[in-house]
């Protein structure tokens with residue numbers, strides 16, 4: 001079955017090529033040392049994605065361009081194509097149509113060890129972490145949600161394995177929207193989402209300092225968020241660094257235009273200096289924005 005899964009733009013292409021680069025480097029570097037290399041795609045999608053290039057009318061100097069619809073590889077297919085191969089691959093997805101496309105992908109690769117789980121990413125990841133020993137394996141988990149679905153307790157469980165590198169497409173625009181300027185504008189729904197994302201209510205103190213002194217009637221000063229998107233990104237990185245061995249400077253996406261929608265993080269759970277050193281060498285290279293800057297031809 002072909003499930004039509006249309007999402008993202010150029011930043012999707014870039015995100016997937018960065019993760020693919022890491023997966024190849026990961027299995028190449030660790031294959032001689034580990035018999036158990038796992039890939040876990042927690043928001044796996046359908047294995048393919050549909051890219052639509054819009055029709056453009058003719059201009060005085062250019063011919064019209066017809067609409068093009070292409071089918072490209074999604075993260076699940078990309079992971080299966082990685083060589084040296086992963087020994088075990090887990091796809092977690094909650095949309096039944098995409099799950100059935102992933103089942104087709106599994107059926108085409110019966111020689112591989114692949115599990116497709118139609119489940120919620122947070123509970124499935126926690127179960128997977130709890131039901132396995134991690135001393136003899138190394139894994140990469142890809143967290144590629146649409147929004148703020150990843151809970152803090154899931155990240156804590158992944159970090160505690162000390163064996164998993166986590167690629168996390170963090171929804172910075174989602175955070176910016178939920179964490180409104182004034183603390184008093186945050187309703188119960190937003191408050192619960194932020195607490196689930198950061199694991200406690202400490203974000204209230206940390207993101208909303210008091211501005212000024214109490215007034216003459218003893219009214220407490222207003223509490224406002226002063227951080228801009230770059231500041232919020234630094235805050236998220238510092239929070240993640242509390243639980244992971246290392247968290248690299250993320251890549252802001254999209255790269256070629258504002259506003260920033262996502263921060264692509266690599267979080268390394270193994271605190272051993274050799275593990276951090278290896279992942280940092282590969283990850284910093286892939287996440288360097290200068291590598292991805294698009295040089296456009298100057299227009300006259």
Ligand SMILES: C[S@@+](CC[C@H](N)C(=O)[O-])C[C@H]1O[C@@H](n2cnc3c(N)ncnc32)[C@H](O)[C@@H]1O
Nearest residue numbers: 043044045074075093094095120121144145146
């Ligand atoms: C941005 S897409 C992932 C795309 C995929 N990485 C790819 O490259 O093809 C996000 C996916 O997460 C799924 N999803 C959303 N919430 C989920 C949850 N709580 N648990 C599992 N999957 C979820 C959606 O159905 C969607 O397929």
